[in-house]
Amino acid sequence: MDSRPDSPHAPAGYQEPPPFIEPGHTFESVTSKISSIVLTKYQPISWIVTTFIAFLFLNMLLIAVGYLFVKGIGIWGNNQPVGWAFDIINFVWWIGIGHAGTLISAILLLLKQQWRTSINRFAEAMTLFAVACALMFPLIHTGRPWLAAYWLLPYPNGMSIWPQFRSPLIWDVFAVSTYGTVSALFWYTGLIPDLATFRDRAKHKITRTIYGALALGWRGSARHWQRYENAYLLLAGMSTPLVLSVHTVVSFDFAIGIIPGWHTTIFPPYFVAGAIYAGFAMVLTLAIPLRRMYGFEDFITMRHLENMAKITLVTGLIVFYGYVTEVFFAYYSANQYEKFMIYNRMTGPYAWSYWMLIFCNGVVPQTLWIKRLRTNPIWLFIMSLIVSVGMWLERFVIIVTSLHRDFLPSSWGMFYPTFWDFATFFGTIGLFTTLMFLFVRVLPMISIFEVRTLLPQAKVEGAEGH
Amino acid sequence: MQREPATSTLYGLMAEFDDPNALTEAAKRTYAAGYRKMDAYSPFPIEPVWEALGVHDRPVSFFVLCGGIVGMISGFGLCYWVSTIAYPLNIGGRPYNSWPSFIPVTFELTILFASFAAVLSMIGLNGLPMPYHPTFNVPQFLRASQDKFFLAIEAADPKFDRTKTFEFLKSLGPREINEVEN
Secondary structure (H helix, E strand, O other): OOOOOOOOOOOOOHHHOOOOOOOOOHHHHHHHHOOOOOOOOOOOOOHHHHHHHHHHHHEEEEEHHHHHHOHHHHOOOOOOEEOOOOOHHHHHHHHHHHHHHHHHHHHHHHHOOHHHHHHHHHHHHHHHHHHHHHHHHHHOOOOOOEEEEHHOOOOOOOOOOOOOOHHHHHHHHHHHHHHHHHHHHHHHHHHHHHHHHHHHHHHOOHHHHHHHHHHHHOEEHHHHHHHHHHHHHHHHHHHHHHHHHHHHHHHHHHHOOOOOOOOOOOOOHHHHHHHHHHHHHHHHHHHHHHHHOOOOOOOOOOHHHHHHHHHHHHHHHHHHHHHHHHHHHHHHHOHHHHHHHHHHHHOOOOHHOOOOHHHHHHHHHHHHOOOOHHHHHHHHHHHHHHHHHHHHHHHHHHHHHHHHHHOOOOOOOOOOOHHHHHHHHHHHHHHHHHHHHHHHHOOOOOHHHHHHHHHHHOOOOOOOOO | OOOOOOOOOOOEEEEOOOOHHHHHHHHHHHOOOOOOOEEEOOOOOOHHHHHHHHHOOOOOHHHHHHHHHHHHHHHHHHHHHHHHHHOOOOOOOOOOOOOHHHHHHHHHHHHHHHHHHHHHHHHHHHHOOOOOOOHHHOOHHHHHHHHEEEEEEEEEOOOOOOHHHHHHHHOOOOOOOEEOOO
């Protein structure tokens, strides 16, 4: 492990990487710096402005969904042959974004990557809110969700109808709802000790009561910590296969179908890599402004940003490999429909989206090979936005260009999104941003107790650091 | 409310330390001195302290295993019952019990039940939610969730003696020793 200062295997001239937390912090300074953001009346202007704009978009979402419920899904642009469009694109996009939160909190914990500690809390919050946005689409795309529950959820209903368990769509319902629930459990478990800190620091009686109730009377007992660590590690161990299963199941929605461009075995790994890639881009999009806004450069250091950039680069290469493989599959299959699908993607009416996708996900992340760009927060922020656009386009290409020209030329058609398609999509971005900024205002956005364990004075002599 | 020293009972004595090393050392020496009904309080998990206190129980893992097994049986049972008994449908000539298709739901419910078991058993075995605990009566204890480390020996311990235990705790070099009232 590179964090061990006296590593005997270090070659001559080896330079220690910078610490995860800037030196000079004490248990008290870490605690007060993170909790003072919440336990105060003051908010930065940038917080107020961002939350206000996000709230406007949230209202647009409410209008769009309200109008949808009144008029029906005819207000959207999807129609035969493109029966699935923005609703499923946005669903897959949001659920993918959520994956980085679980990757950071669970997989990096199991791999003992201590740098995760400064970013895991808000990345987990990001997961929850992204899953909330994602879940909206399968619900509202039915037009009248209150009538559609019987084929989504298995419950005894008046028609004695049960869901079809051979369909990937029902697997998806189970995967995504389990993912949302387990992410919420994991997040809350991680919050309990920090809520106790808030309870003990809050000045106002009501604040103290609310945080006290949420902290469940946590008192930091060694016996409690032992069980807590046991449970937390097990949750991480279970979240790891869970997060891999979720996007695999999402990819089955397509891969089990017979449409050229969907029916391919590369989808599960390629979707999971794409999810992590999109998710890390979103973590960067959130982390860079937040660390600036609250002066968190001591906790979310350049080393954190660089590590995230490296993961973005690696997963971006896997995603790009997926694109290359799709082309190769089409060529090697010698199947005219498969070959036409790729030809149509590259030169058909939606060719702009394919080439934009290659630019956003294939070309732009290559700048991260250069250390100067990888350690430049402004470039990382711009790059992460481009990646988010690229990942949205990826789902657009997979869904729309595969559906609009399938086997029979007589059934070909075009898809044109409407105002309401865009209003719903941008509305969910408003919902996500509003929830994220409210979270930053009321809960610790960095895990306080875990940051304390990173300080040098937390290390007990004679014990293995971990 | 007036607190009457004569009627209030003693929960134990609590020593306060500045850093995790001092707490670990104190926990080791207290255990060696024969005290068993005691607990350490810290603002973050410190593995050597559990070891020093002789805390080593893993029932959470057992509950997680049980939760996982129950979830697995429920998941597969649900798919099987719906697809073969309650609502059998012929889908492309596949058997009613097309078990490979039932694996995703079985897997998800395994994880779901096991995760609930992990969190609920951790909370339950820790005796939470517990809004009141005698340790909260010590004003300094607010720091246990922030930056200070505490070791409490309970009056219920057979070796406990108000004066002797006080002297013993004093020999550990704490910052401060407080009486914890019930």
